[in-house]
Amino acid sequence: MSTVATPPPPAKKVNHIGLEVINYKGAKTTLCAGCGHNSISERVIECFYEMGVEPWRVGKFSGIGCSSKSPAYFLNLSHGFNAVHGRMPSIATGAIMANRTMLGLGVTGDGDTASIGIGQFMHLVRRNLPMIYIIEDNGVYGLTKGQFSATADLGSKLKTGVINDLPPFDCCALALRWGATFVARSFSGDKKQLQALIKTAIAHNGLSVIDVVSPCVTFNDHEGSTKSYSYMKEHEEMLQDLSFVPSFEEISVEIAEGEVRDIELHDGSHLRIRKLNRDYDPTSRLAAFTALEEAERKHEVLTGVLYVNTEKPNFLEMLHLAEEPLATLPQAKVRPGREALDEIMEELR
């Protein structure tokens, strides 16, 4: 038998904790071809891989709807919890309190968040629970075949011809007003921007709300829709050019002052914000409100970092929780001793 020299197999590409990208993938998607949500799932896979997050440290949370199915399509090595409609925030809050080492990743939709779940969303925001909260926002209910949600724009039209005559909830404005510490909007078709935002959210120590316009190709991608691919192409207004430098990479390029704003995040990563058409201070809530209001008047969809606050304490810090997970504290830490019960009984005599 002749010997054929086989070339050594190419070195598998791994991230800085030695995992391949396949370790970040999920089951095959069952969403429609062309659905914006699939692009977001791909970004999640890339970002968690590139950031070198241990997938088993992640808790995936979702509610009900097309968006909420998507956690099955990424991060198979992470625990996931498909909650009831609109109430993913409470499940995530309980789980993250129980184990603060968990990196919470919530994926939800506009119906799940802005309609049935607006109460839990607002209270999650108010608590500034440290987790990532991605809203896959297409303005309609997909799984129930195309009814308006509460983020549908005034005057937008369903395929059936029905016109929406109520104003939309702007989830970014709500998140800004009531306490989220990283608030951004993006478009599922903008790979670079969405990557920078998701990585920033991974590095951020507080609640990150990313509202991603994610067109529904089946029920809301037609003429008259304000959440369609073509509408976004015409109306998207990017606030900034974003780049992200993770903590484990050296910052190689010095930046000229004034040109780029550098925000150091909790884990030592840096978000670099290069201005485009305007001066914008992403640490000012007032500036954010003004920009959103102006964009609404001009029928623009403003994308980028609307607000970031790296100082405000998060909910777990306010609870002054033990550093180790509550879930696995040993009995000696959670059952007071005999003398404690004796003392209480004596008081009650």
Add this chain to the structure above:
Amino acid sequence: MSTLEVAPAEPRISGSAHTVVNDFSIQVATVNGSGSQTANSVLMRSIFQMGVPVSGKNMFPSNIAGLPTWFTIRASKHGYIGRKKEIDLLVAMNPETAREDVMKLDSGAAVVYDEPLKLNALRSDLHFYPAPFDKLVAPVCPDAKLRKLVRNMLYDGIVAWLLSIDMDEIHNALVKQFGKRKAKAAELNWGAAQAGYEFAARTYTKTDAFKIERMHANTGKIIIEGNAACALGAMFAGVTVITWYPITPSSSLVETLIGYLKRFRIDPDTGRATFAVVQAEDELASIGMALGAGWAGARSMTSTAGPGISLMSEFVGLGYYAEVPTVIFDVQRVGPSTGLPTRTMQGDLLSAATLSHGDTQHPMFFPCSPEECFTMSGDAFDFAERFQTPVFVMTDLDLGMNNWPSDPFPYPEKPLDRGKVLTAADLDKLGGFARYKDVDGDGIGYRTLPATNHAAGAYFTRGSGHNERAQYTEREDDYINNMHRLSHKFQTMRKHVPAPEVHYHADAEIGFVACGTSHYAVTESCDQLLAEYDIPASYLRLKAYPFTTELTDFIARHQRVYVVDQNRDAQLLALMRLEMTPEQIAKLRSIKYYGGLPLDARTVTDEIVRQEGK
């Protein structure tokens, strides 16, 4: 029975033929918000300190100030601590209700009242003791603003004189009530109590029959509300995540727990909390957080009442199917909305047992006393984690919010049972696991906790559509297999729930089945039936659902079984019917009370006598 011996011959205003010692009821009728709670607690505690078995029941409106409220104290040398319908000594402080309260009394009862109410004109067969409360309070409380609160303490002094309660015990109870930090308030109230006592001593001639004499029945005992006992049970069970939304009558459960956790559950090494408490935005969120925490491995709980249970319905169903442990305290009360929220009821037995949509079955524990509130709360956390499912601890307003004498609680000796949880080391050995596979034949799968540091640890949690490996499926066979396993798990629970307490009477044709606070009326009724009607009765007190074989044995050994319910629709009976044979069902009878007050023995006895045709 002793409660009937009290009935005197009419008229009896000239003095009692006999004395009734340590066996009567006192009712104080006041206006809520007038600070009467302190005076009532002190009066009850003073009798407790006299060593006499005593219970106190507060019947209060859903209101902050200005509506009628009644506090009844029952002293019973026989140890009966259920409610007694008949009132023997009325303290009438509320002009709004005074007339009606007096007209309801049995002949021979005593009435202490605010003199301007002129109640003595209403009846000639009662013993009246008028007192000018406003005149008496002025000299002992110079600050006019405080007089409204302090004047109630006058009746403690008056009643102490009438019943021969040792004033030292009133003083001790006051000191206990106010603690060292409020010594000034205690002193002010003590002055009023003394003034009441002295007024009574120099003014009245005692003509009624009632008297407290020192006993020694309370040595070592404590006084505690059921809610506080549940709170302690949870703390000593190692609860770590507590979520709640304020609702009567359960609020004080978590409020008390917070107080204890701050004292006993701050890690002395780090100064950090070994617990998280969240007052959620509603019950939808509080159950969600409790389930999220239970899923992540924490010992979690939430506490609520009927309206909250209704709101939690969908999530509890998910908890059942996703198999997530948590403990739900349901302090039962009457109705939705403005529906007697401050009155007691066993109102959620049926709805809690089957809460949510689809096929759902939930275990329930039924404590009847503070001691059981303590021990069974602890058991509930073990049970929830062992069986990976929401567990209900069903108390009610009567148990939860009233003060009860109790033996001190035993320190829990059993180590915490954290159930079937696989660690990273286990996964190394096993290589992997199937979340919902019945490996041990008991219907309970093995779970991993999120953030377990292992590549084979993860699984996806969702509703009823999953197979053994927690993969999404809508296949008929997968669904049916899972339903069978869940059903089998519920059957396994029967062997592990707290067993009922059973008292067989050798000659009994009839038996009682009851749960929770019905206990006190039923035990007293058993005595009444035997003493007054010569009807012996056995008694089985359920401590949990699902039911156990003790219940079917009990039914088999009796001709007729009376199931006692504190609700209109015989909910406990209905639950039993769901799993009984036609022969067993044929033996079941129903005793129901649904007036919003704690069940009393006479109501039960009268109904048995009627149904037995005696």
